[in-house]
Amino acid sequence: MPDAMEVSFVVNAGAVQVTTHPMARLLDVLRTTLHLTGTKEGCGEGECGACGVLLDGRLVNSCLVPIGQVNGSSVTTIEGVASGEQLHAVQQAFIDCGGAQCGICTPGMVLAAAALLDLNPSPSLDQIRIGLAGNLCRCTGYMRIFEAVVTAMRIKPAS
Amino acid sequence: MPPVPAIGRAIPRREGVAKVTGRARYVDDLSLPGMLHGLTVRSPVPRGIIRAVHYGAGVPWDEITVVTAADIPGRNVVALILDDQPYLAADRINHAEEPILLLAHADKQLLEEARRLVTFDIEPLPAVFTLDDALSGAPIIWGENNLFKSYFVGRGDVDAAFADAPIVVEGVYETGAQEQLYIEPNGMLAVAGDASGVTVWGSMQCPYYIHKAIAGLFAMPLERIRVVQMETGGGFGGKEEYPSIIAGHAALLAWKSGRPVKMIYDRAEDMVATTKRHPSRTRHRTAVSRDGTLLGMDIDFMIDGGAYCTLSPVVLSRGTIHASGPYFCPNIRIRGRAVATNLPPHGAFRGFGAPQSIFALERHMDRVAAAIGLQPDELRRRNFIRPGQVSAVGQVMADRVDMDAILDRALDMADYHQKRTRFAAANVAAGRTRKGIGFATFMHGAGFTGSGEDHLASIVSVEATADGTVRVLSASTEIGQGTNTIFSQIAADALGVDVEAIEIAQPDTAVVPNSGPTVASRTCMVVGKLLETACRNLRAALTDSGHLASDGDLRQACRAYVRERGPLRASAHYQPNEAARWDDERYQGDAYGSYAWAAYVAEVTVDLVTFETRIDDFVAVQEVGRVIHPVLATGQIEGGVAQAIGWALYEDVVWREGRMANSQMTNYIMPTSVDLPPIRVHFEEVPYQHGPAGAKGIGELPMDGPAPAIANAIAHATGVDVRRVPFTPEMLAHLVEAAGA
Incomplete structure (x- = not known):
């Protein structure tokens, strides 16, 4: 395996190119190389979901994704969810319903909720619970988060 | 026109947009030019004497900064209650994972290699891992008798009560350690120099604890030390005292x-090395009349403090005072002991000793009820403490307390009586699952115990700014619980402005006064009250100076004042409640300014093949004074209930030779979104005269009730006597098999 390779991909609709070890974690490239610190590290082993991003539209734990696999792909981080100052319906619902407390799980949780609603625009409560099961929150007990997803579901998406 | 009052409304969380967009800045999001990464090299053994340190070949050691105990410029102790814990072990090791030396380098990977190349020659010493070994003193590992602290509290003639009692019920109850598991691991960033002094930025609950600790570590005057709280990703007590160590190391x-x-712990290090909830054992002996009146309570409450004293005496105090619960009994004796073992020190965790002693009591109360053939709710109703009655430590209940109404509401919401009967009937039929319903009634004191708030002597300031907004200056941290938002509401209403006119200063010891630590359910009730007073003082100053007419615009008045006269600041200093009495020697008197009161009901299904317990419904009814923010308050209760359900069912710290063996989220299991029942929250609102707008404390309360409610529900479902937290499938399998044999 080479010590460094050039990786080209798209982040939040902008093209980027980095030269790094192919096994470098996508999480570290985002946070350290690209200064996109909205993506958080909670456990480093794919359990907590705080590092969740969308890779070609699918929710992944960026701590488990080697950057070499991202070549040619498109990544959406929490910084790319709002349209300028216009919050995404999920973001607004998290504020309105009390879905964010300490905020450290919130970027991953917002992306998980947005990805869930993209796949299934009107999930049942059980589907919401399963859809968010890879994202741990220690503050809320999840109830306000479920309510935020239901609220966002009822609002016409910003896009 | 005066604005609509903010208190009582669900205004948007003040830092909500920053949090949902990823703009909120946590310590690991900071970088400074030339910054190094730091790490801690820890002890591989639980107890011993360091004979030698070896730095193996393979990394450029001349490029790596190495700090040992010999480098410490000031005192090698973490300033807290007793000065017994070193920042770095110099020669004696007292627990596994104790910090011995520190490394820093710009390259994190190289640092990890360096860590692996550090080895120690340690002469092992016998270690103590259990309460029994600690009490037997074999060996003595701390002080003269392995005891950090003992309390004896009580009233009446307990021995006489037992001598005459028709019925005596006994039981021993245990609880395990629990990891706080905030999703943001601990971390600090520091700059330090002879010229610049020391500045640290980090994840913390208590900036002034760190401030004081660093001053001792560097033998430096307080004014040369600056501590800044970054956005903090959860605390739950886990960022109360331990951050003083990380800040010192960085x-x-x-x-x-x-x-x-910059020193950021990874998850495994955070779990294996930092504080957890104290494990406990409680022995109850209860004398009761045939009609269910409590005649005597004899309680022995014990907690495992780990290797150093840290906060154990205070945890013990709260656990001891809460051990007799929301009941009146004329004859009570409670012995509390905090013992030393060679586990990493246990520390602050939401509830602070009360969840442990309340679990024991509320499980025991169901057993007492069964022993005399009373329904669990009947037994409680006969003994609830009432206004004018006296607690175990002699506090006369002065404020309104109506546990009957709270219990009525909770049982009604849960459909308790109907389900209790229906489940019992259905469980007779053979089948794979059993259903049960149980509850717990309890209280939680808000603020520091006894004269604690007098000693803290907290201060809150507010200042008028040139643009007319008012800045709130306090050291009380936002850690997710909503400090920024409720302080904005309290300040806005006290000043008569919109919340948009309130700005909350980032807690920075160079800027904010010491409003005390963000702990003990005190932020809203105690600090919030000071804020309310400071705002009134600011209003009065503007009125006195002629800048504010009675119907005038406060923002205009602020602008005019600052333009004409310069800065305007108003403060409030904590004033002891003249009516409250507390005797620290005898540990008697008004233990807390107020209590929150609650009744929680759990409905469970137990699978008799897998022995998993599933909670189907959860009702949480409480009286916390006036509710400042309904959504945040509900979120506090739901989050606390979820954390307590984790403690009750899943969170099992496995110790091996004094070291946590399951220090990963893979094998230490907290509740996910699919594990929790609907959590139905109801507040009875009874305004408290000494709280801001009538509010009391709320944060810790929901940790106290779920474990015993669930235990009682499991007992109802299966008939087995559950006496140890957590109620794992393995434990239930053993209990059910034993009962069937």
Whole structure:
């Protein structure tokens, strides 16, 4: 395996190119190389979901994704969810319903909720619970988060 | 026109947009030019004497900053209650994972290699891992008798009560350790130098604890030390005292290297090395009349403090005072003991000793009820403490307390009586699952115990700014619980402005006064009240100076004042409640300014094949005074209930030779979104005269009730007597098999 390779991909609709070890974690490239610190590290082993991003539209734990696999792909981080100052319906619902407390799980949780609603625009409560099961929150007990997803579901998406 | 009052409304969380967009800045999001990364090399053994340290070949050691105990410029102790815990072990090791030396380098990977190349020659010493070994004193590992602290509290003639009692019920109850598991691991960034002093930025609950600790570590005057709280990703007590150690370590590396040093724990290090909830054992002996009147309570409450004293005496105090619960009994004796073992020190965790002693009591109360053939709710109703009655430590219940109404509401919401009967009937039929319903009634004191708030002597300031907004200056941290938002509401209403006119200053010891630590359910009730007073003082100052007419616009008045006269600041200093009495020697008197009161009901299904317990419904009814923010308050209760359900069912710290063996989220299991029942929250609102707008404390309360409610529900479902937290499938399998045999 080479010590460094050039990786080209798209982040939040902008093209980027980095030269790094192919096994470098996508999480570290985002946070350290690209200064996109909205993506958080909670456990480093794919359990907590705080590092969740969308890779070609699918929710992944960026701590488990080697950057070499991202070549040619498109990544959406929490910084790319709002349209300028216009919050995404999920973001607004998290504020309105009390879905964010300490905020450290919130970027991953917002992306998980947005990805869930993209796949299934009107999930049942059980589907919401399963859809968010890879994202741990220690503050809320999840109830306000479920309510935020239901609220966002009822609002016409910003896009 | 005066604005609509903010209190009682669900205004948007003040830092909500920053949090949902990823703009909120946590310590690991900070970088400084020339910054190094720091790490801690820890003890591989639980107890021993360090004979030698070896730095193996394979990394350029001359490029790596190494700090040992010999480098410490001031005192090698973490300033807290007793000065027994070193920042770095110099020669004696007292627990596994104890910090021995520190490394810093710009390259994290190289640092990890360096860590692996450090080895120690340690002469092992026998270690103590259990309460029994600690009490037997074999060997003595701390002080003269392995006891950090003992309390004896009580009233009446307990021995006489037992001598005459028709019925005596006994039981022993245990609880395990619990990891706080905030999703943001601990971390600090420090700069330090002879000229610049020490500055640390980090994840914390208590900036002034760190401030004081660093001053001792560097033998430096307080004014040369600055501590800044970054956005903090959860605390739950886990960022109360331990951050003083990490801040000190980062600062030592920064001071020696002359470069900024960032020290971020990974999850495994955070779990294996930092504090957890104290394990406990409680022995109850209860004398009761045939009609269910409590005649005597004899309680022996014990907690495992780990290797150093840290906060154990205070945890013990709260657990001891809460051990007799929301009941009146004329004859009570409670012995509390905090013992030393060679586990890493246990520390602050939401509830602070009360969840442990309340679990024991509320499980025991169901057993007492069964022993005399009373329904669990009937037994409680006969003994609830009422206004004018006296607690175990002699506090006369002065404020309104109506546990009957709270219990009525909770049982009604849960459909308790109907389900209790229906489940019992259905469980007779053979089948794979059993259903049960159980509850717990309890209270939680808000603020520091006894004269604690008098000693803290907290201060809150507010200042008028040139643009007319008012800045709130306090050291009370936002850690997710909503400090920024409720302080905005309290200040806005006290000043008569919209919340948009309130700005909350970032807690920075160079800027904010010491409003005390963010702990003990005190932020809203105690600090919020000071804020309310400071705002009234600011209003009065503007009125007195002629800048504010009675119907005038406060923002205009602020602008005019600052333009004409310069800065305007108003403060409030904590004033002891003249009516409250507390005797620290006898541990008697008004233990807390107020209590929150609650009744929680759990409905469970137990699978008799897998022995998993599933909670189907959860009702949480409480009286916390006036509710400042309905959504945040509900979120506090739901989050606390979820954390307590984790403690009750899943969270099992496995110790091996004094070291946590399951220090990963893979094998230490907290509740996910699919594990929790609907959590139905109801507040009875009874305004408290000494709280801001009538509010009391709320944060810790929901940790106290779920475990015993669930235990009682499991007992109802299966008929087995559950006496140890957590109620794992393995434990239930053993109990059910034993009962069937």
